[in-house]
Amino acid sequence: MKNFALIGAAGYIAPKHMKAIKETGNQMVAAFDKFDSVGVMDSYFPKASFFSEFERFDRHLEKLKREGKGVDFVSVCSPNYLHDSHIRFGLRLGADVICEKPLVLNPWNMDGLELVEKETGSRVFNILQLRLHPAILALRQKVISEPANKIHDIDLTYISSRGNWYYTSWKGDESKSGGIATNIGIHFFDMLVWIFGKVKSNIVHLQTHDRASGYLELERARVRWFLSINQETLPESILAKGKTIYRSLALEGQEIEFSDGFVDLHTESYAGILMGKGFGLQEARSSVELVHDIRQQKGIGLIGDYHPFSKKPLADHPFL
Template sequence: MKRFALIGAAGFVAERHIRAIKETGNELVCAMDTFDVMGRMDSYFPEAEFFSSEEELVQFLQQSNDNGKPVDYVSICSPNYLHIKHIELALKNGCEVICEKPLVIDPTDLDKIEVWEAESGKKVNNLLQLRHHPNILMLKEEIEQSDKDFFDIDLKYITSRGKWYFKSWKGDVEKSGGIATNIGIHFFDMLTWIFGKVQKSNVSVYEATIASGELVLEKAKVNWFLSLDANDLPEVATKAGKRTYRSIKVDGKEVEFSEGFTDLHTVTYQKILTGNGFGVEDVTESIQLTEEIRGFG
């Protein structure tokens, strides 16, 4: 049984991490968030310590080390711009790291992480859960076994957001990285993982709520479209009462992967705990790409 701490416990995605810790048979010993109403903890780890400041968390980690009961992992679910700070905090206190996407906003921070990893002997793992989606794994296998050398890809991801979004850190490009980083990075990672490194990138539109462009990868040309606007939802989504729409077409054929997302954090944790997590070298391509796309904004 591994001992976990979690930073950013009040955020939407944090519950998936808490559940993954529970479902993999491990223990959340403490959680930290500046928002201090944390009733969700009672359903999973009611005995866990809770802190509302980083100082209290660091003190707990140090005391745990001194008492011979160190915290093994720190799961990071804080806002994107704080990831680099919290990664440093975890590594310098002797903990392995599991961090939500994007690992960092600025690609130059990846070099810092590699230095800290070398100094601490610990690893930083990133949540790239699409790489564990059964249908995406099937697609990767099909592409690897195909006689074709080059493919045409159409990616559309529309996830409508209310007015609150643009008043939160998510709507601040300096804190979230903007639309390509905050909502698009999983898809860019998945596409470069399957179809190879970026050869060329053209951005047609880059605004706060919408972005589109064309990528040329080693094995594919990708037309991509991202939106936070409900008006961009297709009729098939609105008729079904859905506010999110995902579509990837490979040579005109739809790849179905709209379901199965909620369980992928547990699968990811299982992989990480057996030494099969995705690290800095895995995320570099997509983080560099999203910075380049953001430069068109």
């Protein structure tokens, strides 16, 4: 049984990590969040110590370490811009670190973390759960088995509706979240590069407060992509069903269904890490570099081969 500490216990994704720790037969001994709405801990680890001040959390973990009861892993579920700092904290504590996506916001942060890994001997692992999804694994195997010169045409669409709260939270601040492409799209970009190879060309058509779209040329694919948090960009058929999320990956016009099968992927990710099969810094690097490159670009408008959803009417920022 391994001992875990968790940073960001009040966040949306934290319960998936708590569930994964419990279902892999391990123990969460301490958690931190500056917000104290963490009653969800009762469902998993009611005896875990909780801290709303980082200094006291730090002191507690140091005390456990001196007593020979230190944590083996630190799970990082904090806001994106704090990942780098919290990963460093875990490594210097002598623990391995499991971090949510995006691992960091900037490629040079990866270089710094590699140095801290070497200094401490501890490891960083990223949750890249789409690499474990059965439909995605099957697609990758299909592509690998094809001739190397086979180039696919892909439309990727992901709309995950958010209310106005989004814009006043850290997620609406590009310097903290990385913007739309990073915050909701990085796991899809990781999946695409993992399956279809390195980026050869990266064009951004639109980049606003509520959507982003562009065109990627990969070694084995041409990809038109569209990401949005605006419910009004959902297809009429999805709106008619009262749904607020739409995922679509179309390969040569043929839909690849992967909406289901997400339930236990965090647990599978943890199981793999505990068996020495986790995704480390090098596996996470390509998607971090890609979304950083997207973030540096201004949309060129509807020129060239753009995603058809890019023509949907643009919305005003609710607070500008």
